[in-house]
Amino acid sequence: MSMTIRILLVIVAIAGIGLLFTFERPPVDVVQSGYRGVAMEQVYNPRTVAAQVDRNQLPPVLEPVDQSGPTAAEVYQNVQVLGDLPETQFLRLMTAITEWVSPEQGCAYCHAEGEDFSSDSLYTKIVSRRMLQMTRTINVDWEAHVGQVGVTCYTCHRGQPVPAEIWFANPGQRTASGMAGWHNGQNQPAEAANLSSLPVDPYSAYFLNADNSIRVIGNTALPTGNTTSIQQTEYTYSLMAHMSESLGVNCTFCHNSRAFASWEQSPPQRVTAWHGIQMVRQLNADYLVPLQPTYPDFRLGPLGDAPKANCATCHQGIFKPLYGQGMLETYPELDRKAAPGSASAAPVDASAVVAK
Numbered sequence: 001m002s003m004t005i006r007i008l009l010v011i012v013a014i015a016g017i018g019l020l021f022t023f024e025r026p027p028v029d030v031v032q033s034g035y036r037g038v039a040m041e042q043v044y045n046p047r048t049v050a051a052q053v054d055r056n057q058l059p060p061v062l063e064p065v066d067q068s069g070p071t072a073a074e075v076y077q078n079v080q081v082l083g084d085l086p087e088t089q090f091l092r093l094m095t096a097i098t099e100w101v102s103p104e105q106g107c108a109y110c111h112a113e114g115e116d117f118s119s120d121s122l123y124t125k126i127v128s129r130r131m132l133q134m135t136r137t138i139n140v141d142w143e144a145h146v147g148q149v150g151v152t153c154y155t156c157h158r159g160q161p162v163p164a165e166i167w168f169a170n171p172g173q174r175t176a177s178g179m180a181g182w183h184n185g186q187n188q189p190a191e192a193a194n195l196s197s198l199p200v201d202p203y204s205a206y207f208l209n210a211d212n213s214i215r216v217i218g219n220t221a222l223p224t225g226n227t228t229s230i231q232q233t234e235y236t237y238s239l240m241a242h243m244s245e246s247l248g249v250n251c252t253f254c255h256n257s258r259a260f261a262s263w264e265q266s267p268p269q270r271v272t273a274w275h276g277i278q279m280v281r282q283l284n285a286d287y288l289v290p291l292q293p294t295y296p297d298f299r300l301g302p303l304g305d306a307p308k309a310n311c312a313t314c315h316q317g318i319f320k321p322l323y324g325q326g327m328l329e330t331y332p333e334l335d336r337k338a339a340p341g342s343a344s345a346a347p348v349d350a351s352a353v354v355a356k
Contacts, residue, residue: 033252033267040252040267052248056322059099059154061330065092078118081132085333093333100154101128102161109161123294124161132334134287138279139328139335145275150328150335155321156313165246165312167192168301170201186234194245198238203310205235208289210281214239217261243273246312247319269319276311284308 024045034040065088072090073083082090094107102109110125111117120126131153139150156163172188190200199205206212214236216228244250254270256262263270292306300306314321328335 034256039257042249042253052318053323055158056316056318056325058322058325058327059096059159061327062092062096065089076117078120081129082333089333093331096331097128097153100152100159101157103159105161123296126294127291130287130291134283135334137287138283142275142279145272145279148328149320149324149326151314151321152327152331152334154327156309158316162299162307163313165310165316166307167203167310168307169204169303169305171302172200192242193238194241196238196241198241199235200238202235202239202242203308206239206277207280207284207308207310210278210285214277215261219261243311246310246315246317248315248317249319253319280309280311 027046029044029046029049030041031044032041065086067086067089069086069088071083072085072087073079075087076090079090082093085093098107098109110122110128112119112121115121135151135153138146156165158164170190170192186199187197188200189195192202193200206214213228213232216226216232216236218226218228220226240251244253247253251257251260252267254267254273256265256267259265288308289306292300292304295306297304
């Protein structure tokens, strides 16, 4: 066998292996969300959906308690948040939060052993207090994005002290200096850009800077006022790749395939997503970034910045966090507008977890 044929066989084998990991094996399910012929549809792998359903069941709901008696602030010292709750309800919520955030560490994750519970000696307690305030802000001020379902600590933490989906500023790979070494943060494999050649850090550009415009498309054939560049467009695409991956959907979940730029012809999810972007910007600016001095060095990013939120922090691969299951009705303390209740939500059915 000649060397040329051997080389060709090697190339074919490598290409075959690459294709093997590029396509998903059938069957796949397709859900149509627009008129026929406009390619507005979502594609799902039922095996992936089944695994996601198992990962997105709600934790058991604690039994309701008698809410008569003194408030938490009257019984305990240094209760800066939730002090207006009856002590019994306060303890119930603290027990639930322990299960949501630190089931293995227990109360000692935020309260130093041997010290009074009022002590703020652990940074985790200071951060947790601020996160409770942030949770209430989301549920009260951002109903345009989270709706009546709202969020709890479990939405992001899922039984882990640190949510799985947080982000830090990405410094990119070290490259040669000068014009030849400048890549504008592109052509470097990064999960944020879905391993594409797009910019590796769209989060810093759009989830920190409220002045950055995401929509850069022009409405004329000539540059008559739209001064945005191709570079900005590439950052926008990188952000859209993140949102698609975070929600487990494709572009037509929020955009009409025949008129991507038109808000009038877009599905209602586009407006919801817009509010979500504004919400994440506020949460990072008002709650998460200011906590940087509180964290120990090992909790900071490679550039020394604090952990921050993006779309994946709550959504974790599905179009509605926890498939839209609500927890506020059973823990109304996290949203003063929610109606109290005690019923446990029914398990999610895989047939009801596709975006339509």
